[in-house]
Amino acid sequence: QVQLVESGGGLVQAGGSLRLSCAASGTFFGINAMGWYRQAPGKQRELVATITRGGNTNYADSVKGRFTISRDNAKNTVYLQMNSLKPEDTAVYYCNANALIVLTTRSYSMDYWGEGTLVTVSS
Secondary structure, three states: OEEEEEEOOEEEEOOOOEEEEEEEEEOOOEEEEEEEEEEOOOOOOEEEEEEOOOOOEEEOOOOOOOEEEEEEHHHOEEEEEEOOOOHHHOEEEEEEEEEEEEOOOOEEEEEEEOOOEEEEEEO
């Protein structure tokens, strides 16, 4: 019911910048919180940053001051501006969205995930 399409990953040198985008589409009433997570080789998926519909943000300590999450509610799109990238930021970055689904008999919220976009930071 909800599709998330990420873009913006790629290869960058340490100290460089990248901007990730994630657009939600499909059949839903609205999008609540959105966020970015990442998974490095051999490691568990971890939270990078989240943002509520009202714009409240939360960041992992490892990216505070370097990454900025933002969203465009009209476009159902979330962004992640990544500056001062480090080799340890290398990972597959996944978009997450909590969508509100309204049916004729009930409504519910559910988490959806994108397929991921690879970010590689060379030293």
